[in-house]
Amino acid sequence: MMVYILKSLVKISFAWIVFSNISYADIIVDEKNLDSIKIKYFLDYELDNDLKKIIDKGITIQILETIIVKRKNKYFFDNVVFKKTKNIKIEYHPLIKKFYFFEENEKFSFAELNELVIFINKPRYLTIENPQDSKNKVLTITWEIDQKNLPKSLQLSLKKPNWMMIKSLRHNL
Amino acid sequence: MRYLLTSALVISLSLLVILIRSLSNSDFISSETFQLLLKINLAFVVLLFIFIALQVYRLFKEVKKEVTGSRLTLRLVISYSIMIIVPLMVLYFVSVNFLTKSIESWFNVRVESALESGLNIGQKTLDILRKDVELKSRSISYSLSNSEIKEFNPVLSDLTEKFDIYDAMIIDEESRIMAISSKDNIDIDSVLPDEQDLILANTGFHGKIDITQENIIFLKTFQPYISIDDKIQKKFYLIITQKIPESLSQAALSVESVFEDYQALTFSRNSLKVIYQITLSIILFLAILLSISLALYFSRRFTMPLSILSEATQSIAKGNFKKKIPDQGKDELGMLVRSFNTMTTKLESANKTLELNRQRIESSRNFLEGIINNMSSGIIVLDPKSNIRLANKLASRLLGFNLELLIGQRFNQILEHGVQFEEIVTLINKSKDSYKEKVLTLKFKRRILSIQLTEQGTGKNKNKIILIDDISEITAAQRNEAWSEVARRLAHEIKNPLTPIQLSAERIDHKFSKQLEKKDQTILSDITKTIVNQVDAIKKMVNEFTEYSRSPELTKSEINLVDLLYELVNLFQKEDLKIMISSRSKKINFSCDEIKIRQVFVNLINNAYEAKKEDNLCEIEIRLRKTKNAVILNFIDNGSGVNDDINIFEPYVTTKKTGTGLGLAVVKKIIDEHDGSITIKNNKISGANVEIHFSY
Numbered sequence: 001m002m003v004y005i006l007k008s009l010v011k012i013s014f015a016w017i018v019f020s021n022i023s024y025a026d027i028i029v030d031e032k033n034l035d036s037i038k039i040k041y042f043l044d045y046e047l048d049n050d051l052k053k054i055i056d057k058g059i060t061i062q063i064l065e066t067i068i069v070k071r072k073n074k075y076f077f078d079n080v081v082f083k084k085t086k087n088i089k090i091e092y093h094p095l096i097k098k099f100y101f102f103e104e105n106e107k108f109s110f111a112e113l114n115e116l117v118i119f120i121n122k123p124r125y126l127t128i129e130n131p132q133d134s135k136n137k138v139l140t141i142t143w144e145i146d147q148k149n150l151p152k153s154l155q156l157s158l159k160k161p162n163w164m165m166i167k168s169l170r171h172n173l
Numbered sequence: 174m175r176y177l178l179t180s181a182l183v184i185s186l187s188l189l190v191i192l193i194r195s196l197s198n199s200d201f202i203s204s205e206t207f208q209l210l211l212k213i214n215l216a217f218v219v220l221l222f223i224f225i226a227l228q229v230y231r232l233f234k235e236v237k238k239e240v241t242g243s244r245l246t247l248r249l250v251i252s253y254s255i256m257i258i259v260p261l262m263v264l265y266f267v268s269v270n271f272l273t274k275s276i277e278s279w280f281n282v283r284v285e286s287a288l289e290s291g292l293n294i295g296q297k298t299l300d301i302l303r304k305d306v307e308l309k310s311r312s313i314s315y316s317l318s319n320s321e322i323k324e325f326n327p328v329l330s331d332l333t334e335k336f337d338i339y340d341a342m343i344i345d346e347e348s349r350i351m352a353i354s355s356k357d358n359i360d361i362d363s364v365l366p367d368e369q370d371l372i373l374a375n376t377g378f379h380g381k382i383d384i385t386q387e388n389i390i391f392l393k394t395f396q397p398y399i400s401i402d403d404k405i406q407k408k409f410y411l412i413i414t415q416k417i418p419e420s421l422s423q424a425a426l427s428v429e430s431v432f433e434d435y436q437a438l439t440f441s442r443n444s445l446k447v448i449y450q451i452t453l454s455i456i457l458f459l460a461i462l463l464s465i466s467l468a469l470y471f472s473r474r475f476t477m478p479l480s481i482l483s484e485a486t487q488s489i490a491k492g493n494f495k496k497k498i499p500d501q502g503k504d505e506l507g508m509l510v511r512s513f514n515t516m517t518t519k520l521e522s523a524n525k526t527l528e529l530n531r532q533r534i535e536s537s538r539n540f541l542e543g544i545i546n547n548m549s550s551g552i553i554v555l556d557p558k559s560n561i562r563l564a565n566k567l568a569s570r571l572l573g574f575n576l577e578l579l580i581g582q583r584f585n586q587i588l589e590h591g592v593q594f595e596e597i598v599t600l601i602n603k604s605k606d607s608y609k610e611k612v613l614t615l616k617f618k619r620r621i622l623s624i625q626l627t628e629q630g631t632g633k634n635k636n637k638i639i640l641i642d643d644i645s646e647i648t649a650a651q652r653n654e655a656w657s658e659v660a661r662r663l664a665h666e667i668k669n670p671l672t673p674i675q676l677s678a679e680r681i682d683h684k685f686s687k688q689l690e691k692k693d694q695t696i697l698s699d700i701t702k703t704i705v706n707q708v709d710a711i712k713k714m715v716n717e718f719t720e721y722s723r724s725p726e727l728t729k730s731e732i733n734l735v736d737l738l739y740e741l742v743n744l745f746q747k748e749d750l751k752i753m754i755s756s757r758s759k760k761i762n763f764s765c766d767e768i769k770i771r772q773v774f775v776n777l778i779n780n781a782y783e784a785k786k787e788d789n790l791c792e793i794e795i796r797l798r799k800t801k802n803a804v805i806l807n808f809i810d811n812g813s814g815v816n817d818d819i820n821i822f823e824p825y826v827t828t829k830k831t832g833t834g835l836g837l838a839v840v841k842k843i844i845d846e847h848d849g850s851i852t853i854k855n856n857k858i859s860g861a862n863v864e865i866h867f868s869y
Binding site: 054057058059060093094095096097098109151154 | 292295296299382383384390425426428429432433434436437439440441
């Protein structure tokens, strides 16, 4: 029972932080069977002005994509049944005036930042292997700036900036 | 307090050192650990502030309660704090200003424009190189368009060598490689164009710059051209990859990297200022708070000996000479404390001696009081000013009032308790001259008191001692003895001739009455009767005197007093006399001389009857009771009572017209012979109450 109360408190305290970024409609389950679940998701992301300025100045941004599937427990902490993290990098070279998007050894270059954003907002696909029992599961996909990999001077902030959280998607599987 | 302060000092210094060191380490400063350290420092500042606030509040309370040394402590704390805070504040503002300006100077406009210019130079250089490669690409493609396909490879090799091209490749529309020329081993996959490149190339020309993972800048051009093969026009793409010289590439990338760092730093400009300001503020607060803590500690430490000394002085003023102050070191304060302790030791010793002397004096006084109180004489001691210094209980009892209430007052005050003391006061007042002893006899409340005045001491410190003795008993005994002697002589001298007188008178009457006429016979008879009667009366009186003077020869036997009283009451059967006997017990045995006790009771009943008011019924109540060690009898009548001023038990003292005054004197004598006591007092309404007390 204590855990339940604790969990509720944690949920309440964190709800307001992520509430504005959570979207339920941007994840679509394409295919669902016992072996795997194929998911299509859209970030539907609009670049924050501050972040845009940072990228324009040639500062490399690393993004941490975290995909978590949790089985919900009413009176205990949720079980993590699937977790995957991915490092994504956005670079701008003012010398050659090119934007680069790195994802899992793949490199994409763009002449404009808007093109890069459009590329990010394209449908993205995810396959969850061995989902086991698919009842009471929640999929959460978060895109967050990896603060530890920001330039040290940008980490010098007593308050976490708004642009740190890019997007958080949530879907009941 | 000492340990707390030391701990606070050590912790805060450690935290400060870590915080300051972390500022010089960019990896550390940017980490969450730094923020945590900042928060811990802040928390510590808050804790220290609360601690100091409590201490200051306590100090103010002490000042309000006027605790010794608190005002001095407060003054010292304020002085120390001002001495420390003012230079610290100056240092703080100078440091903040210096830091802010230093940080601002990093972002000098000239530095930024220099970096931007460097970057622009790089961009322009790359543009020039790109245009050069474009021109070369166009020239090579023109030459190739006039060549046959089979000549592509040699032509391309010649031209690339001629134009100093790094890599060149010809592909057809299906992206099939038609010719390759390279200075190095060419990575075909990396050179092959993607769909987007071909689309752009189809517009006429497409060029791009790319940077590899190894930070090498390449210029790439995609030039479409038409060539005739077997009289058929075919479209080909010339792809040229030109490597930028490594020195130029590194320099350009270096400028870009510095520019990036500078921009990143620009973003953190405000954060840096805030963090340094916060750090400096924390240092300032920690320094101020620690200084105040130290000021509090040292002020208290400095004033503590003074407080202890003051408390000890107050304690000694209250009489606690055992108070000792712990040693306070070897300085002036320590010397003062040692001197104080020596003084208290001496005072304690003197006080002990004083206490011993006081106890001795008290003991002597108690001893003297005991003697005085148990003396058979009443004693009053007057000081030279005739104030009462001392009076024993017997003196109070003899004078009839509590003399202890008059101690310290003038002796003349005793006049308020009765004019009869005037003689004593006169005796004291007149005795201003030197004398050894003066005696006064005072009759007071049926008592005869002997007042003896003596002087003790010399010069002005002469005390007067008044000795009061009750000499009533002695006087009575002397008087009894005298009366007994008188009685014996009377009995001896008078009683013997009485019988011949009586017989002679009767014989005269008998012999000469017949010889006389009747008238004379009557006269003779009356005369002889008178003689006989008077002789009887004299006999009776003589008998009483005889009885009074008789020496005590008691024949004691155990008798029941109740029976004896009832027997006597039966003898007194008179109309105007009523006797009641009250006794809880019917048998009260007492060893006594029955005849003499019977006489006592008869005398007392007779005395009560004779004291009755005229025509009144004489009522006598005889109460008889026995206690553990005494038999008590009360004869209560309703007669006229007794005169308080005379001693009714003295011989020849009577208030009756016909009494000899020996009845009650005999009673007293018999009672005395039985070792008893007798008292008489008037009742509240009327009559008297005679109480006899026989002890056994």
